[in-house]
Amino acid sequence: MQVPASFDYQRAQSVDEALELLRRHGEEARVVAGGHSLLPMMKLRLAGPELLVDINELHELDYIEVVGDELRVGALTRHRALLESELVGRHFPIVHDAEKVIADPPVRNRGTIGGSLCQADPSEDLSAVCGALHARTVIRGAAGERIVPMADFHRGPYETAVGVGEMLVEVRIPVRPGAGSAYEKVERKAGDWAVAAAGVALTLREGRIADAGVGLAAVGAGALELPAVQDLLDGREPSEALYEEAGRLASEHCSPVTDSRGSAEYKRHLAGELTRRALRRAVARAGAAVEREA
């Protein structure tokens, strides 16, 4: 049995208490919610925090709601809740696409959206989804809240914009008419981290693509949003030729490395192939949304 080194543990009763604990203990404190990334790292002794701040009782961070033209998701919202949310599925089928292939039910029962984003693993699925959706993150600290777009949230592998004494508390995703989105992932077996994955979100306005977002997972850092592909897509009519070009650009704008999941060359190919596939499905879904909303 793998066991962690000894650590202190506090169960926060309020967000303010959690923030105070995080402030007081600085770098040595870590937030634990689902624990499905942090605890294995502690057991392998790759992480050795002195204090775990358990936020599982902060139910005020567990919600999915539409406010104005935004979907707001509390950081403590479990994967399972996202997967089971009809509201999420209606507006953002990409989230359901991704949630179906994130780990397995026991992990989805515990893991949270906040934990997924804050782990900042370049192979993690929801980060690419949030990138494609142009989501914004809400970070709270002693000084109040600040809003950071997803594109700036990850500062590198396993590093985020959340500072010492701060917590991610909410994710906001714009709700738009005529929207379609999709997520495509290749994995070696069910529940595996992605070999590569691509998320696409867009809207259709008078037959043309708008608000395009493309995010890739597991092909190196900095691919959660691909402005080059987004710029290509915006304002264009959907066509196979366009998808082809978008895929080619996606392949170029990533930096995969060879590992036991696959060669860099293969992952680069997947970046293109999966972008094309996700694009096709996102456009089809957007078309359906346009019809439904008409």
Added chain:
Amino acid sequence: MTTVDEPSAPPEEQPGAPSAAPPGEQPGERTGERSDERPIGFGRMKRKEDPRFVRGKGRYVDDVKLPGMLHGAVLRSPFAHARIVSVDTSAAEAHPKVKAVITGETLAGLGLAWMPTLSMDTQAVLATDKARFQGQEVAFVVAEDHYAARDAIELIDVEYEPLDPVVDARHALDPDAPVIRDDLEGRTDNHIFEWEAGDKAATDEVFARADVVVEQTMLYPRVHPAPLETCGCVASMDPVDGKLTLYATTQAPHAHRTLYALVAGLPEHKIRVVAPDIGGGFGNKVGIYPGYVCAIVGSIVTGRPVKWMEDRSENLMSTSFARDYHMTGEIAATRDGRILGVRVKVLADHGAFNSTAQPTKYPAGFFHIFTGSYDIEAAHCEVTGVYTNKAPGGVAYACSFRVTEAVYLIERMVDCLAAELGADPAELRMRNLLRPEQFPYENKTGWTYDSGDYPACLRKALDLAGYEELRKEQSEKRARGQLMGIGLSFFTETVGAGPRKHMDILGLGMADGCELRVHPTGKAVVRLSVQTQGQGHETTFAQIVAEELGIPPEDIDVVHGDTDQTPFGLGTYGSRSTPVSGAAAAVVARKVRDKARIIAGAMLEVSPDDLEWTKGRWSVKGDPAMTTTIQEIALAAHGALELPEGVEGHLEATTVYNPPNLTYPFGAYVCVVDVDPGTGVVKVRRFVAVDDCGTRINPMIIEGQVHGGLADGVGMALMEIIGFDEDGNCLSGSFMDYLLPTALEVPAWELDHTVTPSPHHPIGAKGIGESATVGSPPAVVNAVLDAIGVRHADMPLTPGRVWQALNQGGVEAPQ
């Protein structure tokens, strides 16, 4: 709380009481559903052991908690090859909860720093001079709890001087390769053994006159049995009576006891090895690991019981792996598809210590059954074994002593030949399969196949799969750019080791004992030397005795896994339990039946010669009313009945079964896959398996074994590999990196069977445990390669590697 229903006890007749069955009707032969569910003998029945498992009441080694028990943890080398300059244990010893720190030096003082392996090599228990693979045992800490033991190993300061490692076996014999085993006197290279089988000259002759010769190099990569329960033990040396009790994850309790006695100089009667419930073995739990020895020493040193359980990474990185065979096969044939000969050269990677488990005479196991199921004129193989800086092992993962590698080789070669000839793989196999009238068949490398009807088995599999329609569908799909593949394999297993004059492990003959005692009330206990790890022995062996004696299986207790309670034998691996101990159980039951006949004669006041046996009773020939049941006989044997001369009373017997030959299960498998050309993702759509394991004792257990083995095969073919980087770092030390298939990666299996009983086995059974693991990988690989139109690509066929093969025409196995 939910309530659990008691197992429904049907109001059957009380054994021992006069039978309620009408005269002439035999127990177990009554019609209706009940006899189907609860056979008195062979047939479908739920496993007797499962109620405790499904209720979470199994008792595994890690569940053993003894008073005063301490906990051990192993410090392992981070380097694949490094000289150990110094080991400073002072900080660990100062830890308040640490009771002992054991190093290689401590063990050297006791003469225990090295131990013999099952292949007559030596293996370091704790490294003294060098670390020879990443994860090798360097020190052992005993502490008051597991957490403290883990903390304390991090306090041990080892100074290493890293050395160049040998990672790729293909360079192990290079003149400038670092010498791994410089501990062995006079050793100047990494060569372990050279071994050959077959007739080289005759093989060269058929190759010289063949129309077609196809050569293919392939690697069966290093894989790991990965039992869900890792290895471990609780060692308890009683300081008063000097008796060592070892609760251990072992597939071979008796062999382990003898080895501990021989190695440690402990008297054998003062050692008790107990294997409680075992959570999977697959060959991983055949050998003796350093952790067991360290726990024993820890218990001797502290005077308290010591538990040691590996974690998952330790299991994957340091315990017995499987395969790692670099094979170059050549197959010779006539233009019209008659296979003439097969030639193989193998480079076998045995890791840092040669600890492979196989009968002594066979350093390459039973690999020389690589002629497979075909009528071949000549065959020859040469196997070279080498050391590398990787974990030791080599025979594991349900491989039947390397029949797995042999079957993979021949079944890939036949497909390569089919591609060369433009022949249909099914027709080519059918053309060359052994014919029923050729049995018993002596193959060209020294095996005597006992029985079989191979063409019937293949025909059945092809019909079940709808082979012709599948080929039609495939060509239609190809025309549309879709990739669908159909893969076949036909395998012959050689299991049930084995005849004593040919087979031993470290000098211990491979015969197994069995004891059967029928209690006065007609219930029975059968004691076995073999060790279930999930195979269902408690049911299968009860059914064998039930079949022979007519006592219901639920009235028969199967005792195993405790050397103080069971007769000697070599344990469970190589699918040997039913072929060897199954035979022993039948033989011992027949001995009891013979004794019962004499007692029945006294009871019925007739000569035993005048009695005839029907299941469960002896009756007077021609007078069925004059009858007595086995239960009545048992009571009489323990009662006041005046026994005939020479009969000592009670109803029991013992036996030792020495198999006259191995048994040869076989099967035909058809796999259908779809491959996504854009991503290389393989979906196994269908898998048809027709197995022949001879007499079928419990079809449900057989099907379960086949299901598991087929999943193994899909795993090995598509995702499993223990990989290393160029520095010898193991890249597969967790289940995130060492992938095991789940229900989501496998199809609904389509099973069927044929039955050709083994002619030399008392009940005609051949064994089934490893058939599917052995037979399925080539079917999956053949299917994928058929889909992508590539002659060969090495396992595992992950999406990336399939894509690469598809786009580059082939792909080498990763190291």
